[in-house]
Amino acid sequence: MARAPSSRSAEVFLLNKPYHSLYFYLPRAALDAIADEANAPRIRDLSYKPGVGVNDVTISTLGSLLLPALRHPDQANPLFVDHVMQAVVVHIAQTYGGMRPVSRPVRGGLAPWQERRAKEMIDANLGGVLVEELARECRFSRNHFSRAFSRSVGMAPHQWLMQRRIEVAKEMLRDGRLPVSDVAAACGFSNQSHLTHFFTRMVGVGPGAWRRARQSQLCPQEPT
Helix, strand or coil: EEECCCCCCCCEECCCCCCCCCCCCHHHHHHHHHHCCCCCCCCCCCCCCCCCCCCCCHHHHHHHHHHHHHHHHHHHCCHHHHHHHHHHHHHHHHCCCCCEEEEEEEECCHHHHHHHHHHHHHHHCCCCCCHHHHHCCCCCHHHHHHHHHHHCCCHHHHHHHHHHHHHHHHHHHHHHCCCCHHHHHHCCCCHHHHHHHHHHHHHCHHHHHHHHHHHCCCCCCCCC
16 A cells, blocks of 8 residues: 555545445434343543554454454344444443443342333333233243333332322323313323222322412422
8 A cells, every 4th residue: 555645635645456345324313222121321532543443352352253244234234233233232232332330130130221211211101011022122031021110110110000090180280271181181090990990009199189288388298
C-alpha cells in the first residue's frame, strides 16, 4: 500500500494490491438497546483516536466467522448472523464504550431488561395481558417466567398488575374532574364496583372517600 500526498481535509491511499475489508455499521439504537438490556447507563461516546488503527483480535475473529455467511448469503442462518452481530455490539460497548452493568439480577429472577420489559407491557395493558405473552417477550416458559418475576418483584404478575391499576387510579383520582366510573374504565376495571372493591381492599377506603380526603388534605393513612 502506497500512501498518496494528503491534504488537511482527508487522507488518501493508493491501493495497488488486492485488499479486502469488512465494515460494521453500528447505529446508536443498537448501543442503546445493549445498554438497556445490561441495565447500564447509555453510551455517549466511544473511546478511540480517529485515524489510529487498532488491532482488535475479538472483532477480527468475529468478523472471520461471518465471512462464509457473506460469501453465501442464501445459505446463511439468520440466527447465527444475529448472534455474532450481537457479540460484536457487546464487545464494542464494553471495550470502547465503557459499558458496565450497575446491578446484577436476583438469583433465579429476571434479568434487568426482562423485568423492565415485563413492567412496560403490564403498564401498557392495564386491562390485562396474558402471562404467556410476558413470558414469550422475556424468552421464558410461562411457569419459569412466573417464578422469576415473583423472585425479582416480590409478587406474582397478576398482583403487580392490580397494584399498578390502583396506583394509576390514584393518579387519575387526584385530578378531581373525572367520574370514578371513567377512572375505573381507564385503569382496566370492568366497572366502578370492581374498582371500589379492589381499591378498598388495598388502600383501606373507597376511591370516592380517598379522593375527598385528598382534596381536604386529610387523607387517612394507608396500611403498609
